Amino acid sequence: MEEQFEALVEGILEQGYGTAPGFFDEPLVKELRENLQKKLADGEMRPAGTGKQFTFQKNVALRGDLIAWIDEKHPSSPELAFLDRIGAFVQYLNRTCFTAINGLEFHYAFYGEGSFYKRHLDQFQHDRGRKFSVVTYLNDAWLPDDGGELVLYLPQGEKTICPEAGRIVFFKADEIEHEVKPARRDRMSIAGWLLSVSPVEL
Numbered sequence: 643m644e645e646q647f648e649a650l651v652e653g654i655l656e657q658g659y660g661t662a663p664g665f666f667d668e669p670l671v672k673e674l675r676e677n678l679q680k681k682l683a684d685g686e687m688r689p690a691g692t693g694k695q696f697t698f699q700k701n702v703a704l705r706g707d708l709i710a711w712i713d714e715k716h717p718s719s720p721e722l723a724f725l726d727r728i729g730a731f732v733q734y735l736n737r738t739c740f741t742a743i744n745g746l747e748f749h750y751a752f753y754g755e756g757s758f759y760k761r762h763l764d765q766f767q768h769d770r771g772r773k774f775s776v777v778t779y780l781n782d783a784w785l786p787d788d789g790g791e792l793v794l795y796l797p798q799g800e801k802t803i804c805p806e807a808g809r810i811v812f813f814k815a816d817e818i819e820h821e822v823k824p825a826r827r828d829r830m831s832i833a834g835w836l837l838s839v840s841p842v843e844l
């Protein structure tokens with residue numbers, strides 16, 4: 643448990659990102675994936691919100707995923723297990739790195755075949771205090787030919803990560819540009835942010 647937390651923190655300190663395979667176990671990943679699939683079937687997944695200066699068309703050229711936010715106040719049982727483990731990691735992070743994380747926001751994301759997310763920074767909601775990006779993958783038996791890799795643009799070069807079930811990726815939201823390559827099959831994940839919000843905003 644703590645070893646994975648340590649690996650994530652060490653990764654971010656030494657290479658600008660941390661990643662851990664099997665951060666969430668298979669039964670939980672399966673339940674989360676089924677949650678996502680049900681939301682998709684029920685029409686609850688929508689194109690990501692469009693900022694003021696963004697028309698819908700511009701947004702689609704940038705990203706093709708459909709999202710549904712996790713309601714922290716009314717989580718389903720796998721969502722509660724997911725948030726508990728993230729919460730334990732946040733406690734570890736705050737204790738070891740003095741990060742003052744005091745909020746979370748997570749959404750399911752579905753990339754249909756051919757969908758992508760062009761190179762970007764997760765900073766468009768900067769004022770909401772996004773400090774760290776955290777992505778969890780829900781895809782069973784992902785193969786290299788399936789595409790959909792996450793590419794991190796690090797100072798030392800590019801790092802490509804395969805979106806395999808249970809893997810988590812962790813990086814600074816306002817520093818690391820990244821991209822999702824076109825997926826050749828349905829690609830499912832939970833993406834989110836660790837926030838540090840001032841008491842006035844809480």
Ligand code: OGA
Nearest residue numbers: 759764777792822831833
């Ligand atoms: C995002 C994002 C990466 C991924 O949702 O902002 O960059 O690998 N996701 O899904």
Ligand code: MN
Nearest residue numbers: 762763764820
């Ligand atoms: Mn992103």
